[in-house]
Amino acid sequence: MTAKQFFKSTSFKCIATLLGVLLVCGIFLTIMNGLLEVTEEEKFQRVLSSIYGKNVTTSEQNISDKNTDLKAAKINNVYLVEDDGNYILNVTGKNAYQGNVICWVVVKPSADKKSVGGIGNVKVPSTGNDSQSFLNKISSSMFDRFAQDYKDGIIYSYGFDDSDQEGEMYVKTDASYTMRGVCNAVNGSIQFMNAFLSGGDIEEEDPYKEYAYHGLINMESTSWVKNGSEITYSIVTTGNAPAASFEITVTVDESKTVKAFEITKHGSTDGTAYGGLTIEQYNEIVDANVAKFIGKDADYFAGILGEDEKAATNAGFADNELTSGATKSTVLCLAAAAFATSNYELIINTLEYTSRIDMENTGWTVADGEITFTIKTLKNAPADPFEITVTVGADKTITALEITKHGSTDGTAYGGLTIDEYNAIVDANAAKLIGKGLDYFKAVLDDEGTNAGFADNELSSGATKSTVLCLSAAAFAVANYDYCLTHVGGGESNE
Numbered sequence: 001m002t003a004k005q006f007f008k009s010t011s012f013k014c015i016a017t018l019l020g021v022l023l024v025c026g027i028f029l030t031i032m033n034g035l036l037e038v039t040e041e042e043k044f045q046r047v048l049s050s051i052y053g054k055n056v057t058t059s060e061q062n063i064s065d066k067n068t069d070l071k072a073a074k075i076n077n078v079y080l081v082e083d084d085g086n087y088i089l090n091v092t093g094k095n096a097y098q099g100n101v102i103c104w105v106v107v108k109p110s111a112d113k114k115s116v117g118g119i120g121n122v123k124v125p126s127t128g129n130d131s132q133s134f135l136n137k138i139s140s141s142m143f144d145r146f147a148q149d150y151k152d153g154i155i156y157s158y159g160f161d162d163s164d165q166e167g168e169m170y171v172k173t174d175a176s177y178t179m180r181g182v183c184n185a186v187n188g189s190i191q192f193m194n195a196f197l198s199g200g201d202i203e204e205e206d207p208y209k210e211y212a213y214h215g216l217i218n219m220e221s222t223s224w225v226k227n228g229s230e231i232t233y234s235i236v237t238t239g240n241a242p243a244a245s246f247e248i249t250v251t252v253d254e255s256k257t258v259k260a261f262e263i264t265k266h267g268s269t270d271g272t273a274y275g276g277l278t279i280e281q282y283n284e285i286v287d288a289n290v291a292k293f294i295g296k297d298a299d300y301f302a303g304i305l306g307e308d309e310k311a312a313t314n315a316g317f318a319d320n321e322l323t324s325g326a327t328k329s330t331v332l333c334l335a336a337a338a339f340a341t342s343n344y345e346l347i348i349n350t351l352e353y354t355s356r357i358d359m360e361n362t363g364w365t366v367a368d369g370e371i372t373f374t375i376k377t378l379k380n381a382p383a384d385p386f387e388i389t390v391t392v393g394a395d396k397t398i399t400a401l402e403i404t405k406h407g408s409t410d411g412t413a414y415g416g417l418t419i420d421e422y423n424a425i426v427d428a429n430a431a432k433l434i435g436k437g438l439d440y441f442k443a444v445l446d447d448e449g450t451n452a453g454f455a456d457n458e459l460s461s462g463a464t465k466s467t468v469l470c471l472s473a474a475a476f477a478v479a480n481y482d483y484c485l486t487h488v489g490g491g492e493s494n495e
Helices: 003-008 010-036 040-052 140-149 176-197 279-293 298-305 327-342 344-348 419-431 438-445 464-479 481-486
Strands: 058-060 073-081 087-096 099-109 116-123 223-227 230-236 247-252 258-265 363-367 370-376 387-392 398-405
Touching (some): 073 176, 087 176, 099 176, 223 344, 327 344, 370 481, 398 464
Antiparallel strands (some): 058 073, 370 387, 387 398
């Protein structure tokens, strides 16, 4: 067939027709693709709508000038739902299972739009939450509880608390660490939005910022006793999932090295469900590791933990003769040792029980192993300041206590006693403090200074505020005996 015959043939006409159809279709599809193209912004709006539960129009809010990195959560993005005035937040909840958890939280403003009035949908996407391997154990009804249980001032605690104990609102989900992170995200959302809606910002003050290496320490449950140049710490750690909280006793002496280290309560958890070891096997590794802490100083522990103990891994274990395999538990023990050694100088040189003492008008003198304190207290309304002379012997007990100026005030105007009646109770109570040591005063003052426990310690109630000031003065004197023995003076000269 010649070329001329081909172009006149039926075959060519069919091919030409098909090419024409394809060309027209291609042009049509190109036009329609442009008309129907879904932009990234539109895709993202669809994501927000799926989180909100219906199609909505949103606009991202500027939070660049706000404190978004909170203690329990990090606020990533905030979107206003223009349809009804609610907000959708993308939040990272801290301290979840083996890391953090990313959440979406819907926040409903109050009627005046100046504070949070409720919680809507709470979603945890699978994307970005690879470490949360137990996320699928949390049912949708569990997430619904955030909206159902909301009330002003609520702090959600459906999972474990920071010490890996069951929170006040605990619900068993088999994902208690992840649930802790989700609760942190929602609590952080409420905290942030209360400030954002009121036009303010959040200034979180760490009350323990002066203490080094306290990131994995439960400071509210940790205490210490000074005995001469030694400090014995009773340390409770936080959890370090999957390891739960440890309880540890550490003694540090004047060399600022660990003299004794004892785990009184292990926090290792069974790992056989995900290919790990038994509790006993983890504990064996941890015990072998902590035995090597004796004689080590702050530099040793800091060298393994790095600047952020919360991010510590087993890197450097081998270089320091430690065995890996119980990494999370060992890190908690390293943190306890780091805390104890690195804060030795701070604690040994810090006066205790000063919260009710007027330090500028308090002093002491030393003679033959006895210390005589002249103490002025602060007010403890309605009681005014007391002035008290306290003598402490070498056995760190009260050998003499004299109130040189009472601070009791007349209470007859509100059904109370006269000044003389209050003073009689206080004097009788003060007389019973002779021979008492620090343990006695701690037991009475542990309840923040109410009269609870007075009867158990042979003290009369009825002049509670005044008696508490006398107890505080006595506690200050016995608790600081060792320090004051070598730091003679007091007042401003003692700062």
